[in-house]
Amino acid sequence: MQLLETNHLTKGFLSKKAVNGITLQIEKGKVYGLLGPNGSGKTTLMKMVAGLLHPSSGDIQIDGKPIGAETKKITAYMSTENFIYGYMSIKTVGKFFKDFYEDFRPQEFEKLIDYMELEMNMKVASLSTGMASKLKIAATLSRNSKLFMLDEPLNGIDLVAREKILNAIVEKANWDNTIIISSHLVDQMEKILDDVIFIKDGEVVLKGSAEVVREQRGKSIVDLYKEVYTSC
Amino acid sequence: MNFDTSMPIYLQIIHLLKKKLIKGEIEPGSKMPSTRNLAHHYTINPNTAGRIYKEMEREGLCFTKRGLGTFATDSKDKIEAIKQEIAAELIHNFTLGMNELGYSKSDMITIIKESEEL
Numbered sequence: 323m324q325l326l327e328t329n330h331l332t333k334g335f336l337s338k339k340a341v342n343g344i345t346l347q348i349e350k351g352k353v354y355g356l357l358g359p360n361g362s363g364k365t366t367l368m369k370m371v372a373g374l375l376h377p378s379s380g381d382i383q384i385d386g387k388p389i390g391a392e393t394k395k396i397t398a399y400m401s402t403e404n405f406i407y408g409y410m411s412i413k414t415v416g417k418f419f420k421d422f423y424e425d426f427r428p429q430e431f432e433k434l435i436d437y438m439e440l441e442m443n444m445k446v447a448s449l450s451t452g453m454a455s456k457l458k459i460a461a462t463l464s465r466n467s468k469l470f471m472l473d474e475p476l477n478g479i480d481l482v483a484r485e486k487i488l489n490a491i492v493e494k495a496n497w498d499n500t501i502i503i504s505s506h507l508v509d510q511m512e513k514i515l516d517d518v519i520f521i522k523d524g525e526v527v528l529k530g531s532a533e534v535v536r537e538q539r540g541k542s543i544v545d546l547y548k549e550v551y552t553s554c
Numbered sequence: 555m556n557f558d559t560s561m562p563i564y565l566q567i568i569h570l571l572k573k574k575l576i577k578g579e580i581e582p583g584s585k586m587p588s589t590r591n592l593a594h595h596y597t598i599n600p601n602t603a604g605r606i607y608k609e610m611e612r613e614g615l616c617f618t619k620r621g622l623g624t625f626a627t628d629s630k631d632k633i634e635a636i637k638q639e640i641a642a643e644l645i646h647n648f649t650l651g652m653n654e655l656g657y658s659k660s661d662m663i664t665i666i667k668e669s670e671e672l
Binding site: 351352353485488489492493495496513514515516533536537540541542545 | 557560561562563564593594596597598599600601602
C-alpha cells in the first residue's frame with residue numbers, strides 16, 4: 323500500500339535546484355532512510371511533503387490527497403531547527419501539542435519524556451542541545467500520525483542516547499505508519515531501516531530494500547554511501 | 555549490539571539465537587519474545603525481526619502456535635544438529651587459516667593438544 327507519492331517534484335531557489343525531478347513511491351508499514359550529504363536536498367524534500375515549502379513544479383500526494391490541511395493532519399514532521407518556544411516548560415509543550423494536533427497522545431508523551439530521562443517541570447530554554455533534541459523527538463513521536471518525517475534525529479545526541487532514540491523510533495514503527503528518517507549518520511541508522519533512498523544534488527541516485535542492497539552489492543550501506551558520494 | 559554491517563542483520567541475529575539455543579540460554583520448547591520485543595531488544599527494524607522468525611521456522615528452529623506466539627524447538631536432535639553445524643564451520647575456518655600459515659593436519663593436532671587454553 324502506498325502512502326506517499328511524488329511526481330517529478332522540483333524546487334528551485336533562484337538558479338539552484340535543491341530538488342530536481344524526484345519521483346518516489348513510499349509504502350505503508352516501512353522505515354525509510356533518506357540518505358545523502360549536506361545540501362543534497364533532503365530537508366527541502368521533507369519540507370515540501372510537510373507542506374512548508376511550495377514545489378516549483380511536480381506534485382505530491384499523501385494517502386491519495388494533494389498537500390493541504392488534510393495531509394498535514396496525518397503528517398508529523400520534525401525539523402532540524404529548534405521549533406519549540408524557550409519560555410515553555412516540557413509540560414506546557416505537551417499541552418501546546420495537544421491543542422495543535424488531534425492525534426497527539428499525552429500519555430505517550432509522558433512515557434517518552436520519562437524514557438528520555440527528561441522531567442516535566444524542566445524549562446525548554448534551560449535544556450542542553452542533546453536534551454532539546456530528545457524533547458523534539460518525544461513530542462513528534464507522541465503523535466499517532468500515518469507519516470513521520472524526522473530530519474536528522476541523531477544530531478547533537480551522544481552515542482549512548484542514540485541507541486535510545488533509535489529504540490523509540492523502532493517502538494513507534496508499525497504496519498499502519500511510515501517513518502522517513504533523514505541522516506548522514508548512516509552507520510548508526512542502517513539497522514533500523516527497511517529501505518534506503520540515496521539522494522545527491524537533488525536527485526535520487528539509488529533506492530531499494532536495505533537488505534537487498536547489502537546482498538546484491540556485497541557491502542554495507544555505509545560502504546555504499548561512501549562509494550556513491552566520494553566519487554563526485 | 556554491534557553488527558557487522560556487511561552481513562545481513564537477520565543472519566547475524568539468527569546466529570546469535572542459535573548459540574543461545576545450544577547453550578541452553580533459550581530453553582527448548584520455551585516461548586520466544588514477540589517480534590516487537592525482539593526488535594526492541596536488538597534495536598532493529600520490526601520487519602527484520604519478523605524475517606528472523608520466518609527464517610528460523612523454515613530451518614525448524616522454532617514454530618508458531620496460532621495466537622500464542624513463537625516457540626523454540628523442543629527437539630534435542632535439532633539443537634545437536636545445529637551445534638555440529640556451527641562446530642564444523644569453526645573447524646573449517648580454523649584449518650583454512652592454519653593451512654595458509656603452512657601447518658599440516660598433524661601439526662594442528664599437536665598444537666591443539668599442547669595449547670594452554672584447553
